[in-house]
Amino acid sequence: MEKTWRWFGNKDKIQLNMLRQIGVEGIVSALHDISNGEVWPLEDIQEYKNHIESFGLRWSVVESLPVSEAIKYAGENRDQLIENYILSLENLGKAGIKTVCYNFMPVLDWARTDLYYQWEDGSSSLYFDKTKFAYFEINILEREGAKNEYSEAILSKVEAIQNTITETEKNELIDSVIVKTQGFVNGNIKEGDLNPIQKFKNLLSLYDGIDKNQLRENMKYFLEKVMPVCEKWNIHMCVHPDDPPFALLGLPRIVTNEEDIDWLLNAVDNSHNGLTFCTGSLSAGLHNDVPAMAKKYASRTKFVHLRSTNVFDNGDFIEADHLSGRGKIIEVVKVFQKENPNLPMRVDHGRLLADDVDKGYNPGYSFLGRMLALGQIDGVMATVNAEFYP
Helix, strand or coil, X not given: CEEEEECCCCCCCCCHHHHHHCCCCEEEECCCCCCCCCCCCHHHHHHXXXXXXXXXXXXXEEECCCCCHHHHCCCCCHHHHHHHHHHHHHHHHHCCCCEEEECCCCCCCCCCCEEEEECCCCCEEEEECHHHHHHHHHHHCCCCCHHHHCCHHHHHHHHHHHHHCCHHHHHHHHHHHHHCCXXXXXXXXXXXXXXXXXXXXXXXXXXXXXXXXXXXXXXXXXXXXXXXXXXXHCCEEEECCCCCCCCECCECCCCCCHHHHHHHHHHCCCCCEEEEEEHHHHHCCCCCCHHXXXXXXXXXXXXXXXXXXXXXXXXXXXXXCCCCCCCCHHHHHHHHHHHCCCCEEEECCCCECHHHCCCCCCCCCCHHHHHHHHHHHHHHHHHHXXXXXX
């Protein structure tokens, strides 16, 4: 597989010359300064591509060209936003960029409650605490009906949190759930936004009355509209699984398991309608057999994210070491190296190691933590290749 790295542009604390030195071959990036829904000009795309190539690297994958909320909930301006999306795809095609990673998750891009969960060795990683998330929904967001979606055991723990939590801890939870995990990926809420809770409530209200079937139909509508330009320029649209792969906040989730993936690949049965296979997102659901899914969807996979999780009996999960956990990355690498070699792959989410602290890296996107993971995966790929292609 091609070794790629997610890079957030010139504002990223990690520079391209650093990536070349650690064996990165391709860059996964986006025009982060362009607002959601606006057209990506060809000149801007070409300038960005040229800059990446000046470091001896290539712009391998766009992650992401964001799908605006109004496309997902079928707002009045949906068709205009889709037309803008098509123009951006055409400009990417003209520049020779053929792989686009996107998601169809309403409002939240991904969800964690703790961004710096401590391991015994002093490193930290991302963590999802189901009880903390329930507290956020019930006591901070005050979402109607949220209590009905949790067990009595969870509700009892939520009440205990309410009796001890400080205002600082509340603000940290808000920051973790809806600000820091969203703002740096073209999110709906960004650092410095006033009253993020009210803004978040407003976004959730846009999906009132939209269930799983309706969201599926909205996704199908979008994909059918963009497939012609994808065929023209041989662009692969690669949907990222929902993270985590289960319902949150009363919102429908439609890329969580085999049944969901079967539906979306069959609903728009076009080779350009593909999958970003994320071992981390999929492994956070106990219902998913990750290596079996890799084998099943190998031919429709166009981009791979490699990370892993440990899932606990109470529903919590933590980002695991890349060589352990439910992601079973070694088995997954074997599948793709045999069934669909040469795919772009990036290690996703790394631990925050000692010398990463206070560097200002985006949550989950440390330098040393991901470099360690890349070294681990590079070794796995070399071993697998020696076995398959001696």
